[in-house]
Amino acid sequence: MAKDKLARFAAIKTFPNVLEHHYQASFPMKGHWHRDFFKNDHPLVLELGCGKGEYSVGMARLFPEKNFLGLDIKGNRIFIGARQALKENLNNVGFLRTRIDFVESLFGPNEVDEIWLTFSDPQPQKPKKRLSSSLFINRYRTFLKPGGTIHMKTDNDLLFDFTMEEIELHGYTIIDYRPDLYATLNGAEDSVENTIFRIKTHYETLFHAKGHVIKYVSFKVH
Numbered sequence: 618m619a620k621d622k623l624a625r626f627a628a629i630k631t632f633p634n635v636l637e638h639h640y641q642a643s644f645p646m647k648g649h650w651h652r653d654f655f656k657n658d659h660p661l662v663l664e665l666g667c668g669k670g671e672y673s674v675g676m677a678r679l680f681p682e683k684n685f686l687g688l689d690i691k692g693n694r695i696f697i698g699a700r701q702a703l704k705e706n707l708n709n710v711g712f713l714r715t716r717i718d719f720v721e722s723l724f725g726p727n728e729v730d731e732i733w734l735t736f737s738d739p740q741p742q743k744p745k746k747r748l749s750s751s752l753f754i755n756r757y758r759t760f761l762k763p764g765g766t767i768h769m770k771t772d773n774d775l776l777f778d779f780t781m782e783e784i785e786l787h788g789y790t791i792i793d794y795r796p797d798l799y800a801t802l803n804g805a806e807d808s809v810e811n812t813i814f815r816i817k818t819h820y821e822t823l824f825h826a827k828g829h830v831i832k833y834v835s836f837k838v839h
């Protein structure tokens with residue numbers, strides 16, 4: 618493993634804003650994120666597959682009255698967001714290094730208010746592994762508050778079309794649908810939503826530079 622990757626893995630173990638989940642049967646933070654991690658009762662927003670955490674950190678800057686938690690398996694990516702949050706003294710954002718496949722073992726009932734899926738892997742060969750598949754949605758239901766919103770931002774047609782089909786098939790309620798997100802932002806006023814949409818992730822910047830159209834949908838599953 619590259620030397621700087623090892624250094625980043627070692628560093629996140631010392632960061633107060635990063636936890637690692639080692640697939641232990643009972644995860645001590647489950648049901649206690651507000652009391653034991655954020656030390657307040659503000660709404661909790663997850664970013665699943667957060668990579669370098671641009672969205673989690675960006676939203677934490679915009680909304681000091683909410684808590685944000687980025688989850689990803691790649692410690693060297695989480696390191697970037699966690700270091701930035703520490704540098705800016707952002708106490709309302711943290712990171713959890715884990716596989717998302719076990720997400721239902723990490724949060725208690727009604728513990729989470731919103732979920733962001735930012736440029737998730739499209740999993741072309743494995744639809745069940747897509748983070749908007751019913752397998753994952755049923756995991757989210759175990760901890761998402763009634764009426765809790767799931768947001769998806771992606772450049773990927775396969776994943777976006779799949780998600781829209783799932784929404785229709787299972788009767789989820791669409792809140793906002795923007796098949797060409799940036800077209801809706803050009804010249805638009807700085808509403809709260811638009812300010813959030815203007816945060817760009819690492820992969821978003823790469824895909825947009827290649828000419829991919831960025832898409833967004835938000836929906837409720839309860």
Ligand SMILES: C[S@@+](CC[C@H](N)C(=O)[O-])C[C@H]1O[C@@H](n2cnc3c(N)ncnc32)[C@H](O)[C@@H]1O
Binds near residue numbers: 667669717818
């Ligand atoms: C295409 S990247 C997007 C990263 C970031 N959201 C962005 O837009 O720049 C997908 C991310 O999801 C993470 N990921 C994919 N499957 C995962 C899983 N099962 N558990 C944890 N992380 C996963 C990868 O490590 C990667 O960082």
